[in-house]
Amino acid sequence: MSDKELDSYILGHISPEPEHLRLLYRRTHLRHLYPRMCSGHLQGRLLSMLSAMIRPQRILELGAYTGYSALCLAEGLAEGGRLHTIEVDDEMEDELLQLFATAPGGDKITLHIGDAEELIGIIDETWDLVYIDANKRRYVEYLDLVLPRLRPGGFVIADNTLWDGKVTDTAANHDAQTLALDRFNTYIASRYDLETVILPLRDGLTLIRKK
Numbered sequence: 001m002s003d004k005e006l007d008s009y010i011l012g013h014i015s016p017e018p019e020h021l022r023l024l025y026r027r028t029h030l031r032h033l034y035p036r037m038c039s040g041h042l043q044g045r046l047l048s049m050l051s052a053m054i055r056p057q058r059i060l061e062l063g064a065y066t067g068y069s070a071l072c073l074a075e076g077l078a079e080g081g082r083l084h085t086i087e088v089d090d091e092m093e094d095e096l097l098q099l100f101a102t103a104p105g106g107d108k109i110t111l112h113i114g115d116a117e118e119l120i121g122i123i124d125e126t127w128d129l130v131y132i133d134a135n136k137r138r139y140v141e142y143l144d145l146v147l148p149r150l151r152p153g154g155f156v157i158a159d160n161t162l163w164d165g166k167v168t169d170t171a172a173n174h175d176a177q178t179l180a181l182d183r184f185n186t187y188i189a190s191r192y193d194l195e196t197v198i199l200p201l202r203d204g205l206t207l208i209r210k211k
Helices: 003-011 019-031 040-054 068-074 090-102 136-149 163-168 176-189
Strands: 058-062 082-087 109-113 127-132 150-159 194-199 205-210
Touching: 003 040, 019 040, 019 068, 040 068, 040 127, 040 150, 040 205, 058 068, 058 136, 068 082, 068 109, 068 127, 082 090, 090 109, 127 136, 136 150, 136 176, 163 176, 176 194, 176 205
Parallel strands: 058 082, 058 127, 082 109, 127 150
Antiparallel strands: 150 205, 194 205
């Protein structure tokens, strides 16, 4: 069975993609560069399920892109919960505000435009769940900034941590993103105050629990 056939089988045997997310995924591919950055059906349903298992009151997302992952994560919020998402590209602001004003669950999302490293310390919240999907070169710095605000037992999800498998051979792949993600993976593996699992889903998804 080919990878494409396996992917098709998996998508045919998991919960269906909500219609508003299917349309958002299509719009992303029609209107934006690098549409692969959009989470999509399988990863989106996983993010939704993880959020529903955790039942967070407060979620922080670093890197909104076109809003797909934010809407998925918001599905699992506890009653009265909120998700704060940070997007560095100010050209996305109007599109994201319109999306969150109209999409199911969008009313639970607060958008912040700017640099994540500057904004993390300004948003006065204690986080139950943090999703990192912003500048790959700064993952270690993001983690160090969010951990003091993450409650004990809280979770961090980091996307793209396998980087198409390039992290397994940094001698051959020594671009800045690969080296930074390898540094991040090595760093969290050395932290005795964290529990970590890497899932080989799409481009790699790392689950981290603060002890």
